[in-house]
Amino acid sequence: MELDLMKAKEFYHKMLLIRRFEERCVELYSNQKIRGFLHLYIGEEAIAVALMDALTKEDAVLATYREHGYALARGVSCESIMAEMFGKVEGCSRGRGGSMHLFDASARFYGGSAIVAGALPLAVGMALADKMQKRNRVTVCVFGDGAVAEGEFHESLNLAALWKLPVLFVCENNLYAMGTALKYTESETEIYKKAASYKISSKQIDGMSVIEVAKAAKRAVEDIKDGNGPVFLECLTYRFRAHSMFDAELYREKAEVIEWKKKDPLLVFENRLKEIGLWSEVDATAIEDAIKTAIDKAVEFAENGTLEALEDLEKFVYSEVSHG
Amino acid sequence: MELDLMKAKEFYHKMLLIRRFEERCVELYSNQKIRGFLHLYIGEEAIAVALMDALTKEDAVLATYREHGYALARGVSCESIMAEMFGKVEGCSRGRGGSMHLFDASARFYGGSAIVAGALPLAVGMALADKMQKRNRVTVCVFGDGAVAEGEFHESLNLAALWKLPVLFVCENNLYAMGTALKYTESETEIYKKAASYKISSKQIDGMSVIEVAKAAKRAVEDIKDGNGPVFLECLTYRFRAHSMFDAELYREKAEVIEWKKKDPLLVFENRLKEIGLWSEVDATAIEDAIKTAIDKAVEFAENGTLEALEDLEKFVYSEVSHG
Amino acid sequence: MDNTTTYREAVREAIRKAMTENESVFLMGEDVGHYGGCYAVSMGLLDEFGAQRIIDTPLSESSFTGAGIGAALNGMRPIVEIMTVNFSLLALDQIMNNAATLLHMSGGQLNVPLVIRMATGGGKQLAAQHSHSLEGWFAHIPGLKVLTPATVQDAYDMVGLALADPDPVLIFENALLYNSKGSIDTQGTPVPIGKALIHKAGKDISIFTYGISLFKALEAAEALAKDGIDVEVIDLRSLRPLDDETVMNSVKKTHKVIIVDEGWKSGSISAEIMARINEQAFYELDAPMARVCTVEVPLPYAKHLEDAALPQPQKIVDTARTMMGK
Amino acid sequence: MDNTTTYREAVREAIRKAMTENESVFLMGEDVGHYGGCYAVSMGLLDEFGAQRIIDTPLSESSFTGAGIGAALNGMRPIVEIMTVNFSLLALDQIMNNAATLLHMSGGQLNVPLVIRMATGGGKQLAAQHSHSLEGWFAHIPGLKVLTPATVQDAYDMVGLALADPDPVLIFENALLYNSKGSIDTQGTPVPIGKALIHKAGKDISIFTYGISLFKALEAAEALAKDGIDVEVIDLRSLRPLDDETVMNSVKKTHKVIIVDEGWKSGSISAEIMARINEQAFYELDAPMARVCTVEVPLPYAKHLEDAALPQPQKIVDTARTMMGK
Numbered sequence A, B: 001m002e003l004d005l006m007k008a009k010e011f012y013h014k015m016l017l018i019r020r021f022e023e024r025c026v027e028l029y030s031n032q033k034i035r036g037f038l039h040l041y042i043g044e045e046a047i048a049v050a051l052m053d054a055l056t057k058e059d060a061v062l063a064t065y066r067e068h069g070y071a072l073a074r075g076v077s078c079e080s081i082m083a084e085m086f087g088k089v090e091g092c093s094r095g096r097g098g099s100m101h102l103f104d105a106s107a108r109f110y111g112g113s114a115i116v117a118g119a120l121p122l123a124v125g126m127a128l129a130d131k132m133q134k135r136n137r138v139t140v141c142v143f144g145d146g147a148v149a150e151g152e153f154h155e156s157l158n159l160a161a162l163w164k165l166p167v168l169f170v171c172e173n174n175l176y177a178m179g180t181a182l183k184y185t186e187s188e189t190e191i192y193k194k195a196a197s198y199k200i201s202s203k204q205i206d207g208m209s210v211i212e213v214a215k216a217a218k219r220a221v222e223d224i225k226d227g228n229g230p231v232f233l234e235c236l237t238y239r240f241r242a243h244s245m246f247d248a249e250l251y252r253e254k255a256e257v258i259e260w261k262k263k264d265p266l267l268v269f270e271n272r273l274k275e276i277g278l279w280s281e282v283d284a285t286a287i288e289d290a291i292k293t294a295i296d297k298a299v300e301f302a303e304n305g306t307l308e309a310l311e312d313l314e315k316f317v318y319s320e321v322s323h324g
Numbered sequence C, D: 001m002d003n004t005t006t007y008r009e010a011v012r013e014a015i016r017k018a019m020t021e022n023e024s025v026f027l028m029g030e031d032v033g034h035y036g037g038c039y040a041v042s043m044g045l046l047d048e049f050g051a052q053r054i055i056d057t058p059l060s061e062s063s064f065t066g067a068g069i070g071a072a073l074n075g076m077r078p079i080v081e082i083m084t085v086n087f088s089l090l091a092l093d094q095i096m097n098n099a100a101t102l103l104h105m106s107g108g109q110l111n112v113p114l115v116i117r118m119a120t121g122g123g124k125q126l127a128a129q130h131s132h133s134l135e136g137w138f139a140h141i142p143g144l145k146v147l148t149p150a151t152v153q154d155a156y157d158m159v160g161l162a163l164a165d166p167d168p169v170l171i172f173e174n175a176l177l178y179n180s181k182g183s184i185d186t187q188g189t190p191v192p193i194g195k196a197l198i199h200k201a202g203k204d205i206s207i208f209t210y211g212i213s214l215f216k217a218l219e220a221a222e223a224l225a226k227d228g229i230d231v232e233v234i235d236l237r238s239l240r241p242l243d244d245e246t247v248m249n250s251v252k253k254t255h256k257v258i259i260v261d262e263g264w265k266s267g268s269i270s271a272e273i274m275a276r277i278n279e280q281a282f283y284e285l286d287a288p289m290a291r292v293c294t295v296e297v298p299l300p301y302a303k304h305l306e307d308a309a310l311p312q313p314q315k316i317v318d319t320a321r322t323m324m325g326k
């Protein structure tokens, strides 16, 4: 994969946007502007940014409750995401979803799912629909290492492989499902091998390197669009923060966190750009500034947003034209 | 494994008992003495007989709705099984279970389960209890090829492997789940390979040969009792009859059935015994007669059984001492 | 009206019609293809429409139901057949947390035009794991619609109604009805979702019921007529939404209520109907309402026990007589 | 009584006591060990009892629940923690088709002494997939018992009661209660399963409720007292079995009924209670019974919408006033 300056800037910008956006979310959480569960993606930004880069507008994305990064990288606006977390009508889910349920049909961003592994079957079905309708599209489905133990992981991988469906499965293996380390949950901890046992083309990659993920994602999407059936990518990564805002992190050593922070995807990328001589042309300060402005704007937008009228509580339980 | 005459007679007797018992069941079904679903084991007898032979009384067995053969081979009495299918109090489940739900706690025969793959988690839990209580026992769990697609298959294999539990998983791969051929349901049709992907010691064997199954079962049980964790056996087999009494068998070719009937486990075993010169000492006629007598007796016993009093319908929803 | 169409054929015919008229409709489930359907509903459709549209699935209830949701989100009109309600428990997470929820949770962006059909009910001596009647229980879930066709006409109509609906619709087909016969009008306008039907008008007692119990109630009504008790028998047709209007109008006429319900008594749809009548027509009631439900046991195999557990015409007759003081 | 014990500590203490007294008791579930429990209930227990008895499971709700059943069948007394009720849907097949069924289906041979605990309820802005209150819905299933501890004492007692029971018992702990405080009597005889408790006697209206709604009802009762409306507040404690006797006795006293229920209105336990009162105490009623339930929507994230969806003291007050014509 060619890494030109434009792409380099874009990657850096997007990863930093996610980082800063979530840092602001933490503040806003402390100020009780954001409530409910808030799962941070900090440390894992490379994956979302690189994956979304491999897609066209027609492709579809399904993510987990740790999906801010995906929504942002997919191009869902900062404003509508922030407004969502403020519970406002201007939010991308009209304030009904919150942090765990960002949706944007126009971006083909299908959430935001809070049941671990619950989106895999949906991804299979979306890909089935594309195949039946002979549309050359990919459905990307992201999930954590914890999802691998669920029955739906197995059922969905089998269906996708059996029916040769255009799905890109992406496992973000950050070594923990909440506080339970992978070694306590899987007899086979090399997750990509499990996918291979369904005869799915499967690979383990460095999820801290936006370049490596971008390469693998590009190839995977090409493969899928060539009609070769599903692909599975296991991205090795780490979440730098607690699982959610209520986590004392008793289950992992500080030293481990420190070790992984050395692989911070922003740092790794910066160093790489330095190596290849592109860093000097990336105006990091300008990017910081632009991001700050964008986030400030988003917060203001969210603050100024409106609350859904109480009369509309029951709206959208059924479609308006429906008989319900 | 040493095949002495006694064992040879016993195997032959048990396989034939299952065959004749089920043939009688078919008649009784036509006469409406037996109702509900009736799934025949005919063609697959070698597996149950050989597996049960490898167990001690302390080991536990969990089977499917196609479990007459297991109940008989485990030593649950013909009478109580027949009475069960007649819906009588003298039945091994007091007439509440029928063909699909034979239970005999004294034989550590835990059913009789009609939800495909539903018994696998139970087997895991039973084995977990044995391990916790430091009892050197095996729990055998039998299921069909259809069960492999269920999420619980995956979850249970993972748990058993992860916790190194004393479970013997046995898949009776008879190529069809009802009317759906394995190739339509699994991306990997070599089922034992799926088990291997959980790091479970796993093997594919000829399920039509009582000797081969007996050998494999014996070794597996030893392995498990040596503390090496679960073992998985895929037994290649074939059901000679329809899935249940309501099956037009549109999904398979007559020729295929005929081909497999050449591998009839009774026939295969008879030929083998002839080869090693034991057959002449097996008094097949006497065995036939003894079986006929036993089945006649069972039918009579079932006919003469009593119907549960209607007042007792709600008995056993909760335990008697319970507050329910 | 030649009354020779079976309920099974009616469902099949409705599926065939929908698949012929709309390329986006497809059928998926266990054994719907090569086997011809567990209850032979889809017999012949594989040959007619091919394996791309009549899809045999592995035993993976959760995932093929979820795949139905995904396909519905992505432009298709899937009919997912869950072989029987007994296996739908494995798919409940997908049904409640995704199908029923996505439209609201996405702020109105993502509707799920999914039809899920399943066989339901006891009475075939299939014992505790294969005899559930959970349609009333599913009706608890907002975001879903729950249909219970009793007649051959409804067996036909409801497939079309469900497919025309933009939201997830569950159709519960009582397995004992598949062989029942009737005639179908394929040209008329079907009675919409959410509308109950008076099958027999009467003035003394209202019997509200659905599915196979409709016929038990009608049988009871005949017997009661001989005693001079004139019951009104109403087929609810849809358990969610419930047709409160038709229910309350009947109560205003008869002032007495019996509900016949195939579900376990506690917490089933019969309780909900009682609750609504209490709320909306309390002063119309002349006597306590009564219900004839399934006894609260895992259904036993033995026929006499199973019969005793399920609602039966005689129990309805006895309940009505007691209510009329006869 | 120093009122400093939290509900969370009460549950933990009860588990600790049971594990100390009985080697067969163990705890298994997601994050119960190294993390200390999603709601910190089991914090410290891993250190105390070791990984053999405080077992972190993979995310495999169906199978570890089923494994609990198997372990219970084989001599153990497992406590399975399903992190929250929202994930219990994945385990429903095991709960309904195995745990609730095995004793009856085996003709009385196999009882399942399994305790399943789970957090339940909305009110924390966790949105549609994480805010279910399904305890009333689970109470539909024969073979199960369903407990809903509201007080710190019950949080403590019910673990022991459930473990002493030979059959499967589900305990629903409302997550908003974990920080609530009270005192516990560890020496007394616990109020048995199936017994409701009068928390506040009154003569004008009976309010039946459970779990967190108990406190909403008590709050409403205070406000109503100022209006001269004297309500009786009854904590059902157990949704299956229900304490019909205590319910009917209260109805006989007040002749008016409100039910407060965290479940979605249609088909929830409130309907069942209304149905039973209709059946058993119809002539005692002076007015239609009323219920304050959760509005039938997938629970929304935004706080004002979520508040509007859930039962609130003010709604109870309004309902009571209307009922009293004030």
Ligand SMILES: Cc1ncc(C[n+]2csc(CCOP(=O)(O)OP(=O)(O)O)c2C)c(N)n1
Pocket (backbone or CB within 6 Å): A066, A114, A115, A116, A117, A143, A144, A145, A146, A147, A148, A172, A174, A176, A177, A178, A243, D030, D059, D061, D083, D087, D090
């Ligand atoms: C079915 C289900 N069970 C349990 C939970 C509670 N839960 C939320 S996140 C989580 C851990 C998931 O870990 P993983 O899949 O590795 O994703 P990560 O959070 O590490 O990104 C758990 C147990 C859930 N949401 N869904």
Ligand SMILES: Cc1ncc(C[n+]2csc(CCOP(=O)(O)OP(=O)(O)O)c2C)c(N)n1
Pocket (backbone or CB within 6 Å): B066, B114, B115, B116, B117, B143, B144, B145, B146, B147, B148, B172, B174, B176, B177, B178, B243, C030, C059, C061, C083, C087, C090
């Ligand atoms: C969860 C579940 N889904 C569907 C069924 C209906 N059903 C009963 S047996 C069967 C086929 C099972 O095939 P397999 O596991 O290969 O066992 P076999 O009958 O061949 O012995 C099916 C689909 C069921 N009992 N349980």
Ligand SMILES: [Mg+2]
Pocket (backbone or CB within 6 Å): A144, A145, A146, A172, A173, A174, A175, A176, A177, A178
């Ligand atoms: Mg993880």
Ligand SMILES: [Mg+2]
Pocket (backbone or CB within 6 Å): B144, B145, B146, B172, B173, B174, B175, B176, B177, B178
């Ligand atoms: Mg098979």
